[in-house]
Amino acid sequence: MGNPQEQTTAILERLKRYVGFETPTGDPDALADLAAVIRGDFEALGATASVDEHPTGDHLVLDFPGIGRRRDDKPLLFLAHHDTVWPKGQLERMPLVLEGDTLRGPGSYDMKAGLAIFHEALTLLGRHDLERGPIRLIVVADEEIGSPTARALIEAQVGHVSCAIGLEPPHTGGELKTSRWGSTRVRLSVVGKEAHAALAPETGISAIDELVDQLLNIRLLMRGYPSVLCNFGTVSGGGRTNVVAGTAFAEIGLRFKDAATEKVVLASLLATEPIRPGAVLTVELLSNRPAWAAGESHDALFADAVKAAKAVGQTLEGRAATGAADTNLTGGSGIPSLDGLGASGCGAHAVDEQVHIPSLAPRAQLLAAIMHTL
Template sequence: MDLPLMIDRLRSYVEDETRTGDATALNAFADRLVHRYTELGATARRVPSPTGDHVVADFPGQGALSDAAPVLFLAHHDTVWPIGQLAGAMPWRLQDGVIHGPGVFDMKGGLVILETALAHLVGNGADHRPVQVIVVADEEVGSPSARELVTTESAGVVAAFGLEPPHPNGDLKTSRWGSTRIRITVTGREAHAALDPESGISAIDELVDQLIAVRSVVARHEHVLCNVGTLEGGGRTNVVAGSAWADIGFRFMDPETESAVLEAVTALPALRAGAVVEVKVMSNRPAWQPSAATEDLLAKVVAAGESIGQEVGGAAASGAADTNLTGWLGIPTLDGLGPVGKGAHAVHEQAVAASLAERAALVAAIITTI
């Protein structure tokens, strides 16, 4: 594996900034991926989506396994970072063997790892199953436009692997908590805050009380994470706010808890006469729970790692990703084949440079042995 070439490729990907929802930037990057995958022998295409197109690529198998069921790799090309982050708080730099920059860890490093492994296989002619690749454009907001695509395209695959970051020690991820985003929207009634406050209904006050009620629901259940990520409402201090909304992210260890919490939250009544409260599910990825099938797959990956002198481990994870969908469907699934590093969604995001080549070698070994 040519590490300097991988680092150069990663830099070019990071410098092509792709914030979730920026369709123009995401589609331009998708074109790059389609071109690259086609160069490597795949049939690749963009799958249209209003907020940014997804990419699907099908690589033929080789030798005795050319007609076997395919192995699936899941990735995404969106990041949480706004355009301009690279020129501001997070410039690209390689220092003491560590790469810094927006998206190096989550997850453009994973994209480089995958294409390097595929190029290696094309070059050495090793027998392997067909390989299917899905690169999603809105993973960072729960893949609302890609869920059906992942579900449909994963039918019939023998196993699924994610290119998300691994655990801090490099272990792969063998299960994930479920993730659901909801939006609570409150409609009140505007009025002059000093001259006629009694005729108004404060949407902000109602929303604050709704969020307290949500916390009360969450407190009744174990193994639930809840984060209010966005708040917006009102306009002026002399006007009773007529509208407000909040986006909330939940994490659930199991589907039973998810159902109970969401049922309770969506049933919360308005606390002020005349206020209207609406709750909408924005995205959902169900819990991917531990299974014997995944343990068997991990054993095969451990063996693949041993064949190239790498020690591979696995453990459960609390964060969600598109592998939730394949794991939930019962497909043997592992995630965390991205580079070792830290700082996902933080300004100190970084990846260990040497791990790019190590992970590419592991991915190539997986493809030729699964």
């Protein structure tokens, strides 16, 4: 399907341009700058663009009309994001470097390469005048913190699209992601009562002591659910060693293999009560992506992708992923879903983040075949 070297060059040039825009989650101006470029690139390929506006960053929806006999089919939904975990200035500390078969740079692997590959796939279809059904691409602005403002937009696609395909990177071995564990962030906040730690400790209520006991209880709870991954990611509170702490909080990351366990554990956490008289405990669900389990419709979509891969001389394998993404929302909502169609590489969220360049053209050809056949 065309010249792989020319495809690689085109994808690389677009990817380098996208990485040149620093887009930390929560910076609406920075996100808008790149979104404008992405919008222009895809409008040039025939997309109709709309914007889902939010104060922390707007989401971009791009609709491409069907071509040929399938123009009235339900759209294929593709999911991507343009926010990254990296702060402004990271490009100075971690510059864009092209070296051999590797491109390094913040946000390159997770997941601006997926956007560049997707553009080349559409270009290939147009160049070869291949028919396809309608396509919808949603580019999310807050995926890296659980898509709190994009969730409603994504879940609203239920019943309006035929399937959902994520442009996140594949597993490190190149396998696609055929299901995902659920991912939830919970914040425990405690308000106690300050007092002098030596002269009148009995008049105080230690928020730190309350929080520590709550975390120990959570550890005990998790022993009954060995499949759940639980990480106390942030713990903070108090201020001085001679003052009984008046406030404390912890943020907890949880990963669930299945929806049933997720439901039970979250219900237990949200029902947590204070241990100490007078302490005020708040349990807040910061973000939640439901478990997306393998099932008949998801398996059928993967089988279709395997057939499309064979048409362009590729083989595909797939397995579950412990990491979460927006396909949790589609898969958990019953939309047949598949993920990992982005570039191979490694180092997501790490200073060695990198894209494996030889994977770019084959991924574009695979995506084009999927668009043409599904």
